[in-house]
Amino acid sequence: MKIVDAEVVVTSPGRNFVTLKLTTDEGLTGLGDATLNGRELAVVSYLTDHVTPLLIGLDPHRVEDTWQSLYRGAYWRRGPVTMAAVDVALWDIKAKAAGLPLYQLLGGASRERIGTYGHANGRDIPELLDSVRARLAEGCPAVRIQSGVPGLKAVYGVSDTDDTGAPVLHQQARPLVEDWDTAAYLRHVPTVFEAVRAEFGAELPLLHDSHHRLTPVQAARLGKDLEPYRPFWLEDCTPAENQEALRLVRRSTTTPLAVGEVFNTVYDYQTLVTEQLIDYVRSAVTHFGGVTPLRKLFDFAAQYQIKSAIHGPEDISPVGMAAAVHLDLAVHNFGIQEYSGHTPLTDEVFRHAYTFSDGHLHPGDAPGIGVELDEELAAAHPYSAAYLPVNRLHDGTVHDW
Incomplete structure (x- = not known):
């Protein structure tokens, strides 16, 4: 062939x-x-x-x-x-x-279904609580919570939604500029966890993403402040290209750490894994070189009791999501799968065998990865210029988004 x-x-x-x-x-x-x-x-x-x-x-x-x-x-x-x-x-x-x-070629199924976490967000805490209820109604076994910060106009993870609660995606020819105040954020996040725990109890796994915005000292402080609320994880608490920075965070808090969605080779993880500075590896099939290297990364991480948690935002297409779900089903050290879902139109363009039911995914048993591209429908929806947002402090300084 x-x-x-x-x-x-x-x-x-x-x-x-x-x-x-x-x-x-x-x-x-x-x-x-x-x-x-x-x-x-x-x-x-x-x-x-x-x-x-x-x-x-x-x-x-x-x-x-x-x-x-x-x-x-x-x-x-x-x-x-x-x-x-x-x-x-x-x-x-x-x-x-x-x-x-595909999962059969990767060693077969290691579980019956794949646990996910959904995204809950709100411009304020009451709106966030409603969003958590919506994710629980979908059956999500775990929820990532992101809230607006008082005094800030736009914050990562807090998106406009339509009548169904699905994110409204804004495509624009220049990046949206968000504002940022680290001190306000650090004051606010523990109150968010406190409110969600008070409403939904101690058993619901709660995740939070700092999106690379903190210094190691600030990340350590946040991890320590969140310990009473037992987060499932704190994600991307500091830019991890400086792998040694996670040593300080690890020494300072028992809050589990998830890192890696912007990494693209195993070398980005060497220190983090061998020194057991993180608990979950977050890379995506689409941005880590495919199934081949990601499977090797998971096997490497497994030696140090570190679990998989493949990145699964809306900008990973159903093709990338399908490959991730096959890996999730096969690897032994699976942890959790991020699942944002896609628009109904996207699911029509990329017809897929994987299913989402009661908060869990399964890749299905169609040969291959189980995705077929409707090229005629795809052509009817051409490229539209778009950028991810950028982030600036109140004085205008560019900050990590």
């Missing part, structure tokens, strides 16, 4: 997605998610001009060899998109050729 065609498809059924479609001489196709939020067209050019010409004529079964060739052959290594879409598309083809769902 050989790859005879490689196509890059861009569609925007509510937000932009980039999909790689590989076709073999036996008529099998494989899909990979290449979405890089806010830089979609750069990825299209990169894949079309530099990556896909290398794939024509290759044996799609040689997944590991192709991954290594793309990683080592470019010389300028790393980056979130070089191997990921290709790797997932090759696994999709390989599993389809075997007539099996």
Whole structure:
């Protein structure tokens, strides 16, 4: 079997997605998610001009060899998109050729279903409590809580919603500018946890994302302040490119830590894992090079009792989500899966076998990753310029978003 065609498809059924479609001489196709939020067209050019010409004529079964060739052959290594879409598309083809769902090629199921956490947010605490109720009504076994901060106009994790509670996605030609005040945030977050615990009790697992905005000392303080409320985790409490920074946080608090959604190789995790400075690894299939390296990361983390928690926001397409769910079902050290869901239109463009029921996911048993792209419907929703927000302090200084 050989790859005879490689196509890059861009569609925007509510937000932009980039999909790689590989076709073999036996008529099998494989899909990979290449979405890089806010830089979609750069990825299209990169894949079309530099990556896909290398794939024509290759044996799609040689997944590991192709991954290594793309990683080592470019010389300028790393980056979130070089191997990921290709790797997932090759696994999709390989599993389809075997007539099996992908998780069977990864060792089979390690569990019956996959626990998720949903996103609850509100501009104030009463609105947040209503959002938590909505997530619980969906059956979510755990909830991430994000609240507006008094005095700030716009805060990460607090989005506009429609009548169903689904996030309203604003696409714009320039980034939305959010404002930030760390001291106000640090004062407010413990009161948020206190209110949610008072309303919903001690048993509900609660997560919170600081989104890289704190220094190590500030992160340590927040972790300590949240200990009475027993968070499931504190996510991305400080920019973890400085891996040693997590030593200070770890020494200062027993609050579990989750890190890694912006990482793209195992080298970003070396210190964090070997020194057991975190409890959950957060990388996404789409931004970590695909199924091949993420499975290796999870096996590495398992040696240190660290669990998986694959990044699953709305900007990971159903193709990337499907690959994540197959991994979730297979790996032994699964922890939890983030699940934001997609718009109904997105689910029409990317018809998928995975299901979400009573707060849990299952990949289904369709051969491959179980996603089919409706190319005609995709073409009816072309690219629309969009950026992620940026963040500034009150004096105008750019801050981590």
